[in-house]
Amino acid sequence: MKLPRVRHVILFSFVLILSLSACKPQTSTPVTSPTLVLPTEPQPTLTPTVDIPTDLVICTAQEPLTLYPYGSDNRSMWSVLEAIYDGPIDLVDFTPQPVILKEIPSEASGSVVSAPVNVKAGDLVLNASGEVVPLLKDTVVLPAGCRDESCALQWDGAADLELPQLSVTFNLIDGILWSDGTPLTMADSVYSFKLASDPATPVNRFYVERTASYTSGDSQTLTWIGIPGFATDQFEDLFWLPLPEHVWGQKSAADLLTDPVSTRQPLGWGPYQIVDWVAGNHILLARNPNYFRSAEGLPKFETLTFQFLSEHADSNLKGLEIGECDLVDSTVALDEQLLDVVEQSNLGGIKAYFGQGPEWEHLDFGIQPASYDDGYQPGIDRPDWFGDVRMRQAFAYCSDRETIANRYFFNRSSVPVSFYPPTHPAFDASLSPLPYDPSKGTALLQELGWQDNDQNAATPRVAVGVPNVVDGTALILDYVTTQSDLRVQVATDMSNSLAGCGIQVNVRHIFPAELYAAGPEGVMFGRNFDLAQFTWQSGRQSPCFLYTKQQIPSVENLWVGTNVSGYQNEDYDLACQLVLNDSSNQRDAVIEVQSIFNEELPVLPLYYQLKIAASRPDFCGLDSLDVSARSILYGLESFGYGLLCSAQ
Numbered sequence: 001m002k003l004p005r006v007r008h009v010i011l012f013s014f015v016l017i018l019s020l021s022a023c024k025p026q027t028s029t030p031v032t033s034p035t036l037v038l039p040t041e042p043q044p045t046l047t048p049t050v051d052i053p054t055d056l057v058i059c060t061a062q063e064p065l066t067l068y069p070y071g072s073d074n075r076s077m078w079s080v081l082e083a084i085y086d087g088p089i090d091l092v093d094f095t096p097q098p099v100i101l102k103e104i105p106s107e108a109s110g111s112v113v114s115a116p117v118n119v120k121a122g123d124l125v126l127n128a129s130g131e132v133v134p135l136l137k138d139t140v141v142l143p144a145g146c147r148d149e150s151c152a153l154q155w156d157g158a159a160d161l162e163l164p165q166l167s168v169t170f171n172l173i174d175g176i177l178w179s180d181g182t183p184l185t186m187a188d189s190v191y192s193f194k195l196a197s198d199p200a201t202p203v204n205r206f207y208v209e210r211t212a213s214y215t216s217g218d219s220q221t222l223t224w225i226g227i228p229g230f231a232t233d234q235f236e237d238l239f240w241l242p243l244p245e246h247v248w249g250q251k252s253a254a255d256l257l258t259d260p261v262s263t264r265q266p267l268g269w270g271p272y273q274i275v276d277w278v279a280g281n282h283i284l285l286a287r288n289p290n291y292f293r294s295a296e297g298l299p300k301f302e303t304l305t306f307q308f309l310s311e312h313a314d315s316n317l318k319g320l321e322i323g324e325c326d327l328v329d330s331t332v333a334l335d336e337q338l339l340d341v342v343e344q345s346n347l348g349g350i351k352a353y354f355g356q357g358p359e360w361e362h363l364d365f366g367i368q369p370a371s372y373d374d375g376y377q378p379g380i381d382r383p384d385w386f387g388d389v390r391m392r393q394a395f396a397y398c399s400d401r402e403t404i405a406n407r408y409f410f411n412r413s414s415v416p417v418s419f420y421p422p423t424h425p426a427f428d429a430s431l432s433p434l435p436y437d438p439s440k441g442t443a444l445l446q447e448l449g450w451q452d453n454d455q456n457a458a459t460p461r462v463a464v465g466v467p468n469v470v471d472g473t474a475l476i477l478d479y480v481t482t483q484s485d486l487r488v489q490v491a492t493d494m495s496n497s498l499a500g501c502g503i504q505v506n507v508r509h510i511f512p513a514e515l516y517a518a519g520p521e522g523v524m525f526g527r528n529f530d531l532a533q534f535t536w537q538s539g540r541q542s543p544c545f546l547y548t549k550q551q552i553p554s555v556e557n558l559w560v561g562t563n564v565s566g567y568q569n570e571d572y573d574l575a576c577q578l579v580l581n582d583s584s585n586q587r588d589a590v591i592e593v594q595s596i597f598n599e600e601l602p603v604l605p606l607y608y609q610l611k612i613a614a615s616r617p618d619f620c621g622l623d624s625l626d627v628s629a630r631s632i633l634y635g636l637e638s639f640g641y642g643l644l645c646s647a648q
Contacts, residue, residue, distance in 0.1 A: 052643050056301040058633065059319050061331035063280060063308045066263040068256060069241055070201050075331045075631065080306055082633040083285055084268030086293075089236045090635075093423045094540045094628040096236035100184075100269070100292075102171040105235045111169040112235060116144035116162040119228050124212075125163055126229035128152040132209045135161075141229055147581045163228035165212070168235050172220045177290040178244055179273040186216035188242035191249065196240060198253035207237055214240070231581070234540060242269075271299035271637035282307045291637075299637040300621075300644045317341065320350055320614060326641055327615040330355075330625060330632050334612040341614055342410045351615045353632075354412045355625035356608035357421030358538040363399075363479075363494070363531055363604040365392055368566025370520060370527040373554060376468060384468030385477060385530060386565075390444045392601040396434035397441030398501035404493050405607040408486060416605035418594040419536065419543040421627055426542065428594045433605065441501045450475055452502050461502035479505040480523055481533035482512050490606065491533060505531060519559030527553060527566055535609065536562075540628065544576035544593045547602045567602035620645035
């Protein structure tokens with residue numbers, strides 16, 4: 001500060017003058033002391049320059065093809081749309097959270113009601129197989145009070161019939177405005193439903209087809225009514241994203257697929273609005289002055305820039321290193337630079353975020369190939385490798401899955417115990433995967449009749465008395481997967497691991513189109529394999545249906561089904577049905593279905609796929625990476641860095 005420095009100089013001068021005068025010879029002339037005049041006005045104070053961040057730069061994998069919600073389902077598109085739309089409902093750890101709604105509807109609050117309704121011939125209903133059909137004579141349905149096929153009814157075409165009908169009411173919070181200042185109302189959601197119902201709109205119409213009516217009672221209230229027979233507990237899926245009818249209403253559904261007003265600068269109610277889009281480079285957004293949370297000081301930045309990177313570039317961390325990115329979104333393929341992410345995070349150079357799933361890799365056993373459907377014929381059909389659960393368990397003991405997960409994901413992934421990711425509320429943390437224990441694996445193989453006649457673990461075992469396997473058959477299996485680098489490495493490791501138990505697998509890497517081809521010729525969906533490695537994805541709804549008898553691809557269902565292993569278990573099917581039908585003992589069924597899966601092993605879980613994001617080290621507002629959200633940026637209005645984090 002300047003004032004102390006002035007005082008110091010004056011004092012020094014005063015002392016110096018006195019010292020010099022003291023050295024002079026004494027005379028008769030009296031020595032007068034100098035008069036000190038101190039400054040009377042305060043001197044300016046130097047204040048350090050403080051830079052408060054005003055711009056947030058988020059780097060995404062690629063440029064969106066469109067920003068029209070019904071025009072694409074691109075992940076980078078939803079990264080941008082999270083800035084334009086806030087909600088209307090966020091999925092957080094697989095649990096819906098209301099954003100612009102007062103609540104998620106529930107029976108407890110009275111906003112969800114299921115009541116019996118009379119139906120007549122020709123009415124659209126949901127049959128017992130879950131299909132939307134006109135009610136005709138011999139249609140099989142689940143009448144009111146019936147929840148599973150054990151009480152299904154085949155309608156005679158004349159008798160009175162009551163089916164359950166679901167009604168769900170949604171309530172909008174007050175004060176929501178479009179960014180142009182126009183009030184957002186429930187009529188905007190009805191308009192969105194009409195667009196989604198239009199044949200020109202390329203969207204999944206599962207819920208549209210199961211909707212009997214979708215109407216707004218007033219500006220803040222909306223009611224969805226389902227077709228008779230349809231039931232769900234995922235009420236958040238029954239609310240359509242509001243779209244600005246006052247701006248788009250004069251355009252057709254087909255026009256909106258290409259019109260810049262919907263594809264390049266869609267109107268929203270979220271924290272930001274689009275200012276500019278430089279093709280091939282970036283999208284610039286600015287604060288929405290009409291954002292309903294602006295009184296909370298949100299969003300924290302004046303501008304937001306989405307910078308486009310290459311999805312598979314080998315230097316996607318460079319933007320963080322040189323300060324061009326504040327956050328690298330999970331749409332970017334950082335798994336290809338996982339080692340760099342981990343090392344730089346450990347050194348404090350960046351902050352890294354990891355999430356397991358919801359995609360999980362597994363090795364499917366060909367338990368019941370399609371050739372068995374007309375009856376198993378020994379010596380003609382392929383050997384029954386996996387009909388006995390002990391064989392599948394032996395594979396688990398002989399597979400060093402934990403080492404594989406740790407090696408390729410640097411201890412950030414784990415071996416699944418079922419089909420749920422660890423953050424799913426239904427995940428049973430009490431279960432454990434069977435460990436790598438070759439001694440237990442070989443003991444089970446020996447017990448089954450797979451003998452090591454030459455006492456050489458490196459050679460395949462031979463069948464002696466194994467049911468449905470010709471004696472002398474060598475334990476040599478076909479192992480098929482795609483040609484991705486990771487799957488090539490994992491299949492090699494699995495092959496080496498299994499060889500230690502006397503199990504030989506011949507790995508074939510084929511194109512995805514061949515692996516996933518439709519039945520009956522296709523490898524997977526034609527059930528023409530011994531072992532097949534691929535990925536499924538979990539969602540909020542239980543994926544237990546993947547392994548039910550009904551889902552076995554076959555001639556009867558035109559080879560459409562997910563249970564490509566051919567696994568069958570009545571207890572599993574019953575527990576899964578209770579889970580999916582939201583029964584009163586659903587929680588017990590959720591535990592039971594996972595327990596059966598973990599013990600019976602219709603497939604061998606290998607590892608969870610990782611979602612990865614990275615940011616500058618002083619970033620805040622992104623506490624964890626939510627694998628259930630449509631984008632990890634659902635809370636971007638709260639993101640900050642540097643001094644913007646001081647209040648958190």
